Amino acid sequence: EVSSLLLKTVEEWGRSKGMEYIQGPLGFTDFDAEGMLIEGFDQLSTMATIYNYPYYPQHLEKLGFEKDADWVEYKLTVPESLPDKHRRIAELILQKHNLKIKKYTSSKKLANDYGQAMFELINEAYQSLYGFSPLSPKQIEQYIKMYLPIVNLQMISLVTDAENKLIAVGLSMPSLSKALQKIKGKLFPFGWYHLLKALYFKRNYKLLDLLLVAVKPEYQGKGVNALLFYDLLPIYIKLGFVAGESNPELELNEKVQAQWSYFESKQHKRRRAYIKKIAD
Numbered sequence: 001e002v003s004s005l006l007l008k009t010v011e012e013w014g015r016s017k018g019m020e021y022i023q024g025p026l027g028f029t030d031f032d033a034e035g036m037l038i039e040g041f042d043q044l045s046t047m048a049t050i051y052n053y054p055y056y057p058q059h060l061e062k063l064g065f066e067k068d069a070d071w072v073e074y075k076l077t078v079p080e081s082l083p084d085k086h087r088r089i090a091e092l093i094l095q096k097h098n099l100k101i102k103k104y105t106s107s108k109k110l111a112n113d114y115g116q117a118m119f120e121l122i123n124e125a126y127q128s129l130y131g132f133s134p135l136s137p138k139q140i141e142q143y144i145k146m147y148l149p150i151v152n153l154q155m156i157s158l159v160t161d162a163e164n165k166l167i168a169v170g171l172s173m174p175s176l177s178k179a180l181q182k183i184k185g186k187l188f189p190f191g192w193y194h195l196l197k198a199l200y201f202k203r204n205y206k207l208l209d210l211l212l213v214a215v216k217p218e219y220q221g222k223g224v225n226a227l228l229f230y231d232l233l234p235i236y237i238k239l240g241f242v243a244g245e246s247n248p249e250l251e252l253n254e255k256v257q258a259q260w261s262y263f264e265s266k267q268h269k270r271r272r273a274y275i276k277k278i279a280d
Contacts, residue, residue, distance in 0.1 A: 030133070101158070122169075152173060172211055
């Protein structure tokens with residue numbers, strides 16, 4: 001009754017403003033949590049997603065909401081070594097397209113050289129995806145300040161062309177999910193210690209989050225994703241990671257799902273955006 005009343009109030013407000021549909025849950029940007037969990041309630045969530053109970057989607061469906069789009073998530077097993085086949089493919093792609101893999105040891109230098117370009121590439125690569133909202137210059141500036149100082153730079157892979165222009169980026173980091181569970185979302189008094197431990201002292205943290213991959217549209221379908229994992233897989237192995245979690249990806253985005261061929265993978269979670277017509 002409570003959820004019904006809340007949503008009916010939203011519907012009435014939307015109609016009063018001339019709206020035709022209610023759609024969601026969606027974030028303001030692709031860096032915000034999107035979709036309602038409909039499968040995998042017993043699985044560990046990534047830091048970038050939110051949890052809901054199984055009755056949430058049941059309530060929406062009873063109130064006339066229908067599927068608009070689904071995202072799927074994968075649990076991935078890190079192989080013991082980089083397969084020779086993938087190594088050969090990556091080296092051929094580097095030569096064929098005259099590309100380079102760039103690594104940094106200074107987050108400040110990375111931000112100065114490619115911080116802006118990384119997020120502009122995300123805008124370009126994601127522009128055709130469902131629900132995408134481009135990042136503004138101020139948002140890009142905020143995300144550069146928020147993320148680059150805390151990530152392990154070994155776990156960022158950049159691919160550039162012959163003119164040093166960024167054409168692909170892969171971002172990953174140690175999973176903070178279990179640490180966040182342990183501290184119950186509270187940074188103080190000692191929550192910060194568990195987060196730092198998960199980020200920088202990985203003996204007890206064998207799980208990583210594969211945050212995002214972005215490839216310039218004209219290079220998509222040319223095997224550039226292979227270069228990112230050609231670079232990153234040996235690093236995951238060296239750092240002791242045994243498994244990874246993908247973030248949500250649209251179920252129809254076959255280009256993204258194809259890259260998980262580097263891993264033994266299992267699709268184990270699903271999220272849904274709903275839609276309901278409210279116009280008379």
